[in-house]
Amino acid sequence: MMRVKDLTVQYGRSLAVKGISFDAEEGHILSLIGPNGSGKSSVLKSIVGLVKPARGHIEFVGKEEERVNSKIGYMPQSPLFPKNVKVSELVDFLKKLESSDPEEFRELFDLLGLKDYENIKFGALSGGTKQKVNILQCFSIRKPVYIVDEPTASLDPYISNLLKEILLRKKKEGALLIFSTHILSEVEEIADRFLLMSEGSLLIDDSPGNFVKNRDRGNLQNTLMEFWNTKYSERI
Structure with missing residues (x-):
């Protein structure tokens, strides 16, 4: 299992990630979603070791606890x-x-x-x-862990589908896969859980099926639209 605890990422005076915590298990696919600038890439880069958190830590927990960034495959967006x-x-x-x-x-x-x-x-x-x-x-x-940032960007439908098959095969082999995306149909199709981020904070940690079922809006896109509309109306 990978454990992220109180992860905080800061660039100058700007907080990109604000003390988020979550666990992720082997043999599962976890998706990070949210608007541009929500902190998704900063979380992924922190796991990989490309960004040093201002606070918090990331561990791979098994028979022993050790840093996870020596055990990952990484597919950056570019x-x-x-x-x-x-x-x-x-x-x-x-x-x-x-x-x-x-x-x-x-x-x-x-x-x-x-x-x-x-x-x-x-x-x-x-x-x-x-x-x-x-x-x-x-x-x-x-590898036991794969971190994938916007995996289907620039891909034609055939290769995009092939990549999904690769992700599912790695999951079946027991790997943990974490990917960020703006394509919500991908999340519904292959993710076991999703984390919704906004302005550096973690708003939702749920399975796509459970989140949609509890709000009865047919699919993840419609359900998240209702969530955002409700959240926005509460702010004004």
């Missing part, structure tokens, strides 16, 4: 590989970076259709193809 490096060179680098199953690596490489781009430099790739390389670097090595 991959930042060197522009002048060919895809084939990136692939060779990824293979050497950590031990991976050659057959599993090749299967994912073929499924993503990257063979046709082996001799093309990363900077010349389309946004969607860059994301395919991003998927490969994140999921080609087995």
